[in-house]
Amino acid sequence: MHETPEMATGRALDDLSRLLFGPLHRSDQQRWGHVYLQGLLRTHGKKTVRRMAATVTGSEATSSSLHQFVNASPWEWAPVRGRLAHWATRSLPVRSWTLAPTVLPKRGDHSPGVHQRFLPEPGRTVNCQLGLGLFLNTGQAHLPVDWRLFLPPRFLQDPAVRDRAKIPATARPQSLGDHALHLVQEMTSWTDGETAPVVADLTTLCDIAPLARRLQGSGHSFVLAIPGQTAIGGAELPPGERPSARALLARHGVRHPAGAGRGIISYETTVHGLRPSGENTRGPGRLLAEWDADAGRPGRIWLTNITDRHPAELLELARSPQGARSAVRRMGEDFGLLDFEGRSFPGWHRHMTLVSAAYTCGLLEGMSPDI
Structure with missing residues (x-):
């Protein structure tokens, strides 16, 4: 399935807009939420507020209202995301909750969370923001429903920087693993405790062991990529005597045929x-x-605490981060993910919420759900 933004029908846009923004207290917020979604869906090329305003309303002058709606209007993004997540989990067959990091290149150093980061795949250092998204894997698509923004120490320790970026007083230093756990906890609250396997490949960004321990301790099932050199074994063995995950699989793993000449190897362990x-x-x-x-x-x-499914089925789940990365690319190419105009923490979260809604709307016709 590869829909284009133009495939979002007027009915799908109206219905989703009503679902997400109808509960907002002010009618102007409801209206500008709808206009912003239209702009993200219908504006070709870069989605600046000026170009979106001209596309939807025929007047560039309304761009200030769109800018105000995202950066300064006092509406909370979490309830909007919660309504999107609740609708998706009730309407679509969710196979997993997939966590996907998102690198957003930036110029300058004033945008919230901007920092220098080395990216292994291109092999270079970029000036960027690092977001972490939670995507619902439906088998047909990966729908983004929640986001976290990694904040380097200077954005939390320098009062002037923190105030300029409008970072709330409740924000505390957190690792990417902490952000991942928060996303899972928030999603669980939106679904009234109904969960799906948590799938992630964060091996190049953080130590995955603390996240695995906390997910296991909270009763969440998971499939998490781990480095091959990860030591496996109980605390009764000194770290130097614990075999690596790769060594255990290579020496003691059980082979499973997976068809098409493919093979899977697994090893039963303790989590x-x-x-x-x-x-x-x-x-x-x-x-x-x-x-x-x-x-x-x-x-x-991959390390998993799911032991009642065939390894081939688990490896199929393990491929979901690839689908989430594809969704991130499309959100950047067609739905304005990289086009946020603002330097505030609330503005970033509202823009990401609106982009997630627009991307979902762009896929509705292909999935034919009932809102």
């Missing part, structure tokens, strides 16, 4: 957890990877 109370727990888990026949070793390795 350690940390409950919110601080109590340590443990439960059954599994290492798994697709076997790289050419290299004669496991490929990317």
Whole structure:
């Protein structure tokens, strides 16, 4: 499925806009939310507020109202995201909650969260913001429903910088793993406790072990990519004596045919957890990877606490980060993900909320859900 923004019908736009913005207290906020969505969907090329205003209203003068709506109008983004997530989970077959990092290149150093970061894939350092999104994997698409913005220390420790970016007093230093856990917890609150497996590949960005422990301790199922050198074993063994995940799979893994000449290898292990109370727990888990026949070793390795599904099904879930990354690319190319005009923390979150809604709206006709 590869829809274009123009495929979003007027009915889909009206219905989704009503669902998301109807509960806003002010009629002008409801109206500008609808106009902003129209602009993201119908404006070709860069989605500046001036170009969106001209496309939707025929007048560039209304751009100030759109700018005000995103950067200064006092509406909360979390309830809007919650309504989007609640609708999606009730209307679509959600297979997993996929966490996907999103690098947003920026110029200058005033945008909230902007910092220098080395990116392994292109092999270079960029000036950027780092966001983390939670996507609902429906099998047909990956729908973005929630976001977190990583804030380097200077945005939290310097009062002047913090005030200029309008970062709330409640914001505290958090690792990317902390942000990931927050996204899962918030999503759980929106779905009244109904969950789906959490899938993520954050190996180049953070230590995944604390996230795995906290998900296990909270009762969430997960499929998480881990580095091959990750030491596996209980606390009774010194770190230097614990075998690596790659060594365990290579020496003791069980092979599973997966069709089309593919093979999967798995190893039963123990997953350690940390409950919110601080109590340590443990439960059954599994290492798994697709076997790289050419290299004669496991490929990317995943740790999961799901032991009642065939490894092939789990590896299919493990591919969902690729779908989420594709969604991020399309959001940048066609839905204005990279076109935020503003330097405030609230503005960033409102823009990401609106882009998520526009992207979902652009896919509605292909999925034919009932809003």
